[in-house]
Amino acid sequence: MTQPAPLLEATDLSCTIAGRNVWQDLHLQLNAGEGVGVTGPSGSGKTLLLRTLVGLNPWGEGKILWRGEPIALPKLTAFRADIIYLPQRPSLPDGSVETALAAPFELSIHRDKRFSRPEALEYLKALAVEGAFLDQDTASLSGGEAQLVSLVRAMLLKPSVLLLDEPTASLDGTRVRQVESLLSNWLHAKPERAFAYISHDPEQIERLCSRHIRIGTQTETSTTLEAISP
């Protein structure tokens, strides 16, 4: 029996910025059911890796495969609707939280889906946030609250893969645990799901992820990458 193709796979990926190799020959697989931690010192290109995986940054060499197929232009919006990248500092449009959560449903790629307020409330409840939060103005949110909105916004769109860039960086201990349990419940609620998770906290990676990859800069020009199994 053949293995199902990974949800997301990158092979021989290289990234050069201003003549400097940030990383090269990078291999990465996200299989269904997996939570993969991404660690490495600051400036090693972790954020860049996630951005490159969804094609927000041009990349030099290598291939990115989505369910075994190279990502091609006509399917790029469908790819990004399925593999959602969440930046560390989320951007939310002006208006209420509810408007921000509903806004992506206006995009043509999501036209078959409907924004559901009860579903949003359910996610917020899992994060111990009151329903009145939906009416709050996005401009008044703290950095941590904006990260919660960004996470719920992505989950409502029902992607297969979440690429998370330090989603709990601005949250306190209790909230961190709530996000972690929401995320692992989300992962296990359906078989065809996976996430990658950048964190500087090794214990968090251990709690949340089944394996992790480390991006480490050894010298100016060479980069090592090691996959560590649990």
Added chain:
Amino acid sequence: MTSHYLNLSLWQVGGATALILTNMAISVALRLGLARTLLIASVRMIVQLLLIGVILQYLFALEHPLAVTGVGLVMVLLASFAAVNRTQRRFRDIYWHSFIAVFSASFVVTGLALLGILQVKPWFNPQYAIPLLGMVLGNVLTGISLGLDHFMEGVARERGLIETQLALGATRWEAAHGLTSASLRTGLIPTVNAMMVMGVVSLPGMMTGQILAGAAPAAAVRYQIVIMFMIAAATALGTLMVVMLAYRTLFSPNLQLRSDRLYKREKAGKSV
């Protein structure tokens, strides 16, 4: 053309020049540090106007289509530089884009007006072609610089929001649509505002000029209406074009926001 107006002697112009001393006195008294700039601006204005006076005299005597088109092209070139120089950011093809937008908008609209509306014969008659083109250019320039500046600043300022849209599956048009419309609106506002108060608060320069030159006010008004619609159409066309060209540069077909292509201009340059 019969003229009923007073011809100004050089002495009279010299007298008017003394008026700029008011500005200089204010600048010196309040230490605004503008005296030098005012002097340069005054000298530049005098030299440029004297020069264009000579060129126009020559052009009117020549009455040749190539000469008129040539002067028109130089005016377009200067206007397209000036439009870019009023913005804060740059990308590689920005001057080229500005030239394409200024050229097509002003030549198409002025051409249509000369041939179709005013039906000037011959079409290149510099008495009509040059002033009409000049007025269209002055306004297209403003529209283009405002629209372009708004678009580039928007890309820099709203980078996070735009990329979030793209990351959630937006097409590049969906991600850019809000900003392109706002930029177009910004470019068109001065024209709309001018039309709103025209004749009530402001008496437009061309109309005033015609009246001073002895034209009947009612006839001057007709010209003014024609020129305002020419300006409105050309500004819309030019701003639309320059914003769409910038959009194609800064939003790549691979659905990436290429804000890395934008850079701040090196120093505060002088506008042409």
